[in-house]
Amino acid sequence: GNSVTQMEGPVTLSEEAFLTINCTYTATGYPSLFWYVQYPGEGLQLLLKATKADDKGSNKGFEATYRKETTSFHLEKGSVQVSDSAVYFCALAPNSGGYQKVTFGIGTKLQVIP
């Protein structure tokens, strides 16, 4: 079956540091890949997505590139802010007609300190 692997953290960084959160996946076919962010006390929000190999998703200074050869979709940001403190979820969705289960990673908690 499909799976998504990411570290649970917490990842602690100082403000303006460079961020990388690794995400690797196992899937049949060519899935779509997502990063969601969850702020304290809230639900998940879509951060970015990529639907095919070599696509780069970007939003709010965050980027991730769909790497089929390494089955990865690592999240990066050049300079984090305290307001980026949240839990980040990598997710995989099959690209097929109709509904098939979306697979979420366990979430990586990011703490940014001033």
Next chain:
Amino acid sequence: NAGVTQTPKFQVLKTGQSMTLQCAQDMNHNSMYWYRQDPGMGLRLIYYSASEGTTDKGEVPNGYNVSRLNKREFSLRLESAAPSQTSVYFCASTLTASSNQPQHFGDGTRLSIL
């Protein structure tokens, strides 16, 4: 811009009690989902409704029932609550049942069962 609204936000139950978690969306989405979020396990799908009038089991349906009341509303019922059902429950929706669409989440219901 309400999006997906869940009620209640918090609930404490005793073992054996029943309750219904409510979810409503105002985005005219066709598909709705119930997840539970547990530490170290990410999000797991309980039930989903691809369209009004249909419901299907997800990966952890035991102990739960759902009702798609109309296009806007999708409720989750615990008939006889157990401590293992202590969790944070999220409702989500998508425009169609295509898996590669981003999901829109509510803010969650935090449920404790004593």
